[in-house]
Amino acid sequence: MLDVSAQSAQRARPRRGAVRRVAILVSLTLVLVAVAASLYLVRTVDSQLADVTRTYEIRRQARELMLAVVDAETGQRGYLITRDNAYLEPYNRAVGSLSQAYQNLLAGLGDNPEQRARIEALVPDLDAKRAEMARTIELMSSGQTADALALLRSDTGQLLMERIRSGLRQFIGEEDAKLIDRNNRMQFYRQLTIGTILAALAAAAILAYALLSRSQRKVAALSEQESRLRSQNEELEAHVRARTAEAEEARGHAERERARLETLLQDTNHRIGNSLATVSSLLGLQLARTGSDEVRSALEAAQLRVQAIASAHRRLRLGADLETTDAAEFLADVIDDLAATVPPSKSVRFEKYLEAMVIPARDATTLGIVVSELVTNALKHAFVEGEGGTVAIRFERPDGEATSLTVEDDGRGMASKEGQEGLGALIVKQLARQFGGSEPEYRERQGGGTAITVRLPLLDVPPR
Template identity: 60%
Template sequence: MTDAMSDLGLYAMAKKQTWRRLAVVVSLVLIVGAAGSALFLVRGADTQITDVVKTFEVRHQARELTLALVDAETGQRGYLLTQDNQYLEPYQNAVATIDRTYEDLMKMVADTPGQKLRLGTIAEQIEQKQVEMAMTITLASTGRLAEALAILRSDAGHALMETLRTTIRTFVVEEDAKLIERNAQVETTRQLLVAAILAALAGAVTLSYALFTRTQQQVRALARTRNALMLQNEELEEHVRERTVEAEEARAHAERERARVEALLQDTNHRIGNSLATVSSLLGLQLTRTRSREVRTALEAAQSRVHAIASAHRRLRLGDDLETTDAAEFLEAVIDDMRKTQPTDRQVSFETDLDSLIINARDATTIGIVLGELLTNAVKHAFPDNRPGRVWARFKVRVDGAAKLIVEDDGRGLPEDATQLESGLGSMIIRQLARQFGGEPSFAARDGGGTIVSVALPSLGKKTAATA
């Protein structure tokens, strides 16, 4: 009887262990299967989310393209109707982004033939619209406002703009439809993922129950390991604190050195400027003691140029990298210095229109000298006998980074003998300095009287970018 009961007990225990092993195996199968399914679904969801994000980006770029076209047209109309140069800045900014935005949009839909074809149909229309806007602004800026307004009031530009809006709107509607479809796919994937997670949880609960007894033994071992890790962690934290203090001290030292170097550079520029100003004063003293007219003329020119170089050095303000400066800020300071140092009997006013461009400090002084020469020549030759007048100084930067320096006056205009423009020392200096940036000065008569001198500086911005 006892032997029979023992056999039954052993049989029951073996059966229980068999069921336990089976439960563990089933749980592991559920977890592995659910994990594999979840991984597959997560990858699919990632792909779908990426598509959704791409669709949002495409819609955003399409909207940016529309806004750029509208901003360009608004700036064009504002300028033509008011002749206010303030409208040219938003126009130029918008025109500068239209082509880039269109190209980015074409890249985004490269794998969507239908959308790519739809966008391809408006490339020529965009170009026609840009040509029309540029033509009207050019006509207006050259005094042919009536022709520009005639083009503006025609229905061609309006119809072209409506066609562009309609095509882009259709493009966005197609992307919205794709977005709705992809959102539905994401929702389906989410539901399947939830089901896979629930299956994994069911398997995990069963497996956790089977492994609970073994976990108790491991807890004690983990406690011993934790104590050892805590000790090591305290040692590591102390080491980190020490290194942090050292890093802070090194950073503070570096900041102090940077401030010292910056102060030295600024002081050096001021010292150079002051030294040159001293030379200018000595030339002025010599000028008062000279009776020869030719010598006085030469000394006056030399004094003016030394003063211009001294002003450039004193006005130079370096950026955070201690190597570059903003051309607009620097040139404005040079012109302001010329306003203040102008003789009291001179009634020449200076107006500026300067675009911002980060350039090397060594190039800034060269450009400052060129501008000083142009302004000095304008005041000296355009307004003889202390005649009053106005001088405009412009520094313009194109979309491709090429710069141009323009000085315009409303004085007596170009001399009859054109060779005088090429033979003068000032013209020679301007020409030699401009060639450093791949440019040449050009002289033209101004509408309404006066002279326009343009100095192209095509490699100025590119040299700065290459150095950076």
């Protein structure tokens, strides 16, 4: 007995599976048919909407033609009755728009031969009405008032107007009938679309039920896979946390090393500056114990240059990459140090026009020495004893040109050639060549004084 029941159950399973497959195929077929039918109905409704829109436009154009004829007749009658030229303006405007309104109406009819023939049949009446109105106005304008009014009171114009109105009304009536017919068809298609969509929804519900019963068998397998994936994900997250901690520790170590290196570089620059300041002090002691004017002059020059190099090292501030610096900020500090060495009695004022520019740190000290030499040269040769003035320093990179450094003063000008032939000029010339520069340019400044320009084309070129 048990064997018979088991065999019956085994035979029933394939039967149920076949029925389920057939149900799925039928439901899917219904859905596809419903979708295709819906698309067809939507396109049909779109076509009907386009026809309705075209019908409305044709009716509007017909009314425009009717209004143009009525406006022309109104202007004609107003002019003939009142002899007021103001009525000619709407008459002329209406007559001028008749042809355009007629052409617009024909263009809207397209390939509808019956309606085109109906409208084209109105052309003789329209031409006759236009000629009748023009004739009455011509007679009135020429002073033949009686003839004009007689023609106006005749039945000719009125009969023409009635035929035009009747033809256009009949035309509009037919278009209205078409519009009603299209609206009825749209309503039918709308109801048919709703029925098709409902059928598609029913088929989709049957299909969804069949698929749901099949999907339930996969839920357990997916749940098991999800459990395994969750376990693997936890292991991966633990590994990522460990590697992230190691990376954070390495980054912190690198930041500390970088900070230490930056501190060492800054400290080294300050030590070099302090050492050079010590050398400058020793030169000052030697200067105080020397009686020879020539030796004193040489020691003063050497002391000033040592001080300039010391100032450049102390004022150097490295950027975040420890290899570059802001040239404008650096030169401003160097110029301030030079200004501090000028005795108050000289009354020399400094003007700075410095363009922000990132340059290699190794070139900053050299640039500071060039500025110090040019400024010192201006202070030494530009102003006579007891007089002051202005020293302007420009560091800029014009569009399409090389970087340039200009130091100008409003002193006694280029009458003295000492500043162009001394050791300072030679130092500037040699240092400028490191940046691809040529000979410094000396020129007289407009309004008095001297301007010295040094071209530095390679200063802003990155190293290869």
